[in-house]
Amino acid sequence: MGAELVSQFVVLVLAIALGFELISSVPSLLHTPLMSATNAIHGIVVVGALVVVLTATETLTLVLGLVAVFFGTVNVVGGFIVTNRMLEMFRGAGRGRGR
Amino acid sequence: MSLGIGTTLAYLAAAVLFIFGIRILRSPLTARAGNLIAAVGMVVAIVATFFEFKADVSTLLLIAGVLAVGSGVGAVTAIRVPMTSMPQFVAAFNGVGGGAAALISFSELYKLSQLGLAEQSFVILLAILFGILIGGVSFSGSAVAFTKLEELAFGGSVTFPLQKGVNAVLFLAAVAAGVNVLIGGPLPVAAGVAVLGIALLLGVLLVIPIGGADMPIVISLLNAFTGLAAAASGFSLGNTVLIIAGALVGASGTILTYLMSAALGRPLSKILFGAVAAAGQEEAEGHDKPVTSGSPEDVGSMLANEADSVIFIPGYGLAVAQAQSAMADLMRTLESQGKEVRFAIHPVAGRMPGHMNVLLAEASVPADKLVDLEDINDEFDETDAVVIVGANDVVNPSAREDGNSPIAGMPILNADHARNVVFVKRSLSPGFAGIDNPLFYDQDRTTMLFSDAKEGLEGVTEAVRNQG
Numbered sequence: 020m021g022a023e024l025v026s027q028f029v030v031l032v033l034a035i036a037l038g039f040e041l042i043s044s045v046p047s048l049l050h051t052p053l054m055s056a057t058n059a060i061h062g063i064v065v066v067g068a069l070v071v072v073l074t075a076t077e078t079l080t081l082v083l084g085l086v087a088v089f090f091g092t093v094n095v096v097g098g099f100i101v102t103n104r105m106l107e108m109f110r111g112a113g114r115g116r117g118r
Numbered sequence: 119m120s121l122g123i124g125t126t127l128a129y130l131a132a133a134v135l136f137i138f139g140i141r142i143l144r145s146p147l148t149a150r151a152g153n154l155i156a157a158v159g160m161v162v163a164i165v166a167t168f169f170e171f172k173a174d175v176s177t178l179l180l181i182a183g184v185l186a187v188g189s190g191v192g193a194v195t196a197i198r199v200p201m202t203s204m205p206q207f208v209a210a211f212n213g214v215g216g217g218a219a220a221l222i223s224f225s226e227l228y229k230l231s232q233l234g235l236a237e238q239s240f241v242i243l244l245a246i247l248f249g250i251l252i253g254g255v256s257f258s259g260s261a262v263a264f265t266k267l268e269e270l271a272f273g274g275s276v277t278f279p280l281q282k283g284v285n286a287v288l289f290l291a292a293v294a295a296g297v298n299v300l301i302g303g304p305l306p307v308a309a310g311v312a313v314l315g316i317a318l319l320l321g322v323l324l325v326i327p328i329g330g331a332d333m334p335i336v337i338s339l340l341n342a343f344t345g346l347a348a349a350a351s352g353f354s355l356g357n358t359v360l361i362i363a364g365a366l367v368g369a370s371g372t373i374l375t376y377l378m379s380a381a382l383g384r385p386l387s388k389i390l391f392g393a394v395a396a397a398g399q400e401e402a403e404g405h406d407k408p409v410t411s412g413s414p415e416d417v418g419s420m421l422a423n424e425a426d427s428v429i430f431i432p433g434y435g436l437a438v439a440q441a442q443s444a445m446a447d448l449m450r451t452l453e454s455q456g457k458e459v460r461f462a463i464h465p466v467a468g469r470m471p472g473h474m475n476v477l478l479a480e481a482s483v484p485a486d487k488l489v490d491l492e493d494i495n496d497e498f499d500e501t502d503a504v505v506i507v508g509a510n511d512v513v514n515p516s517a518r519e520d521g522n523s524p525i526a527g528m529p530i531l532n533a534d535h536a537r538n539v540v541f542v543k544r545s546l547s548p549g550f551a552g553i554d555n556p557l558f559y560d561q562d563r564t565t566m567l568f569s570d571a572k573e574g575l576e577g578v579t580e581a582v583r584n585q586g
Contacts, residue, residue, distance in 0.1 A: 023120070024241055027353060027361055034349075034362045037137060038369025045144045046490075050374060050471035054338055055208050056143055056153050057370050060136050061345045062211075063160065063363035064218040066167050070355050071225050072181055073171035077232075081177075083225040085184050090218035092188025093195075097211045099157040100196035101204065106150035108201075108479040 052105045059098025065091025120356070121170060128166030129359035135159030136363050140370065146485060163359050201480055202437045205469045206267035209260045209337045212344050216256025219347035220314060223249030226354040227299070227310040236302045242354055247296040247313060249350035254317025255324065256343040262325040263337050267469070276326040285323055292316040324390065331511075332389045334470040335378045339386070342371025378471055384528070409546070409558055412565040414574060417505075417540050418581020420565070425502035425538065427458045429494065431531055432478065434468050435508020435543070439571035442481035445507060448579045449483065455582070461487050462494045462504075462531050464512035491529055498535040505578075506533060507542040507571050514555045524553055533557065539564040542574040 045053055068091045071084030121129070139156030142148040173181075192211070199207045223246045230238050230246075265271045278284075295309040295316070303309070328336055345367025352360025379386050412420075421428060430445060449459045461483065467474035475488055498504065506513055513533040516523040533539055534557050545568065546558060557564055567574050 021239065023356065024239065024353075027356070027358065030358055031349060031353075031361050031365050034133075034365035035369040038366040039373055041137070041140050041144075041366070042370040042373040046146070049144060049146060049149060050377065051204070051468075051473050051476060052149060052153070053140070053143055053472075054341055054371070054374055054470065055204075056156060057140065057345070057367045057374075058208055058212050058215070058341050059153075060140070060156055060160070060363050061215050061341070061348045061367040063136075063163060063360055064215055064222060064344075064348045064351060065160075066163050067222045067348070067351045067355050067357060067360050068218050069164065069167045069181065070171060070357060071222055072177065073167070073173045075177075075225075080225045080229055081180075083221045083228075085180060087218040087221040087225075088181060088184045089188045089191075090214035090221070092185050093192040094211050094215035094218065095160055096189045096192030097196040097207070098192075098215075099153060099160070100193055101199065101207060101211070102153045103150065104196065105201070105204070105476045106153055108476055109146050109149065109485065 052102055052109075055098060055102040055105060059095055059102055062091055062095030062098055065095055067091075121358070125166045125170040126358065128162055128169075129357075129362075132159040132163035132166070132359050133362040135162065136366060140366065163363075201477055202440075203268070204473065204476070205334055205337060206264045208470075209263040209267065209333075209340070212337065212341050213257050213260025213264065216253045216260060216340065216344040216347055218253070219344060219351045220250050220253030220257060220317065222351040223247075223253060223347070223354055224310055224314055226351070228307055231306045231310075235299065235306050240300060243300055245350045245353035247299060247310075249347050249354060250310060250313050251292055251296070251317045252343050252350065253347035254314050255321040256340045256347060258318040258321030259325045259340050259343075260321075260337070262322050263333055263340065266325075267333055272326050275329045281323065281327060285320065288316050288320050288323070292320070328389060332384060334466070334473075335375060335384070335386070335389055337470075338371060338375040338378055342368050342375060345369075345371050374471075378466065407559045408561065409566045410561045410564060412540075412567055414567060414569070414577025415581045417565060417567050418578045419585055420538060420540075421452060421457075421503055421505075421578065422455065422582045422585035425457060427501050428452055428460075428503045428505065429498065429501050429533075429536065430459065430461045431464070431504060431506040431509050431513060431533060432461060432467060432474055433464075433507065433509025433512060434473075435510075436571050437468060437474075437477045437508070439508060441507065441571035441575055442477050442483070444572045444575035444579070446478070446481045446483050448505075448575050448582070449487070451579050451582050459487070460489050460494065462491065462533075463488050464491055464509070464531055465529070467509065467512060491531060495532050498532040501536040503538040503540065504533045504536040505540045505542065507575065510543070510555055511553065513557060514553060515557055516553065516555070534560065534563070537563070540567055541565070542567045542569060542571055542578075544568065544570065 068087035075081035136159045139152040143152035227246045292313050295312040298309045299306045345364045349361050349364030452459050465471050513531050515534045517525045517528045517530045
């Protein structure tokens, strides 16, 4: 394993630890929005798809990359908007009362 | 490949925004801001990528076109989806993300195979294969979850002989194809296609035997899978923001999956490999047992005259009947007569944890009226009336008392401890888990109001008004 891979592995493990820590104390009413928001965040694959397209030298990788960009964009845009719709309703209902 | 300093810092900023966004998503008051902050992080990461990798104008135009179409499809779908159908659309958005991760990993495999796989790092190849496998499973598994929840196909539990054996053989075949790539065997790209094909098949086969009631847990698990696949594609591309965001989602999705399966009392191993045999067995039994049925007027007069404290228990059936507003009206009518009304929210009321909270919020029920199972369960003993609408399994005492019940051990709301129980239900049909509920036949305590949820609740509200 090269030095770069090792540092990426370190980043991976730290991010996993952080992910566990972030979620362990969430009121159950927020589980669905949270699932939906994390669902939108893994739409980060769109960045990977863009890298594939931007560095493509052959038609095959270009096409695969563009399909992946499409999928990733649907994931990101749909995910964040649906989450926002859910959370907007909480705000409307809980206005002035808090919790 | 190494990224430039500017890009690395922008990716770092995006990662921090994701972390901070998830952090403040934990509180209802700041949750919406958290989602927006995470979305800003996404924009930062995407823009930085264009600065890092230069491309010619025609490629950029192609990308712009695809981004526009993808955004349009995502936005229109997300804006149109009714809140009751949310779980399946979360599954759909998750599936395309998994598909993207699988395609990225596959195209990296192709690219590296052109350069000669023998010189490539074992870890990178492993990450690529993992990304193809997990991303593919997530894509087709989510597609099946979507069709199940939309009730398009694969209703109930689809099983066939030797299912587990077939799955195991397929998995081993995928591993064999993967090992072929890792040891520099022949036809690595074809092997990659094989891994992808098997992954798609496995995703379908793993999800079709799972019943609708367990589907939210499956979606949550597939959400974690897509996160891991994204992290894997981050390894193969040497892209830190993919690794961080993917790992965050992989870890948080795993925790959410665990929380949900704990709330349902259904261990994950049982859901994935149990092939739900027990459900439906008792369906025929009990339909001729006597029940006390009542009219909306009977229920209204009981609530108006005999009840000072009332607890509503909403279930998914309430949402299907679009009766949330009717329930909110009944709440306000009872409150105007000085009665205390609260909503008891089972952790899996609706189809996902928190789903019912969203649906009731849509009907303008104040959040402080919604009480979680642990906080309200001891109070049923001092409650005059419980009104259960569109829920069944979550108040089924057999989960507590009958060790052989398919839902044994699932935490339930102690509705059977209240003085009066009202079920608003179309018929005596069993619930999602297909299990009869002994509480239906407790004639001294329980009144069955056989009706559509919306009409029934409106009738009761009318009757309460007339009494007051």
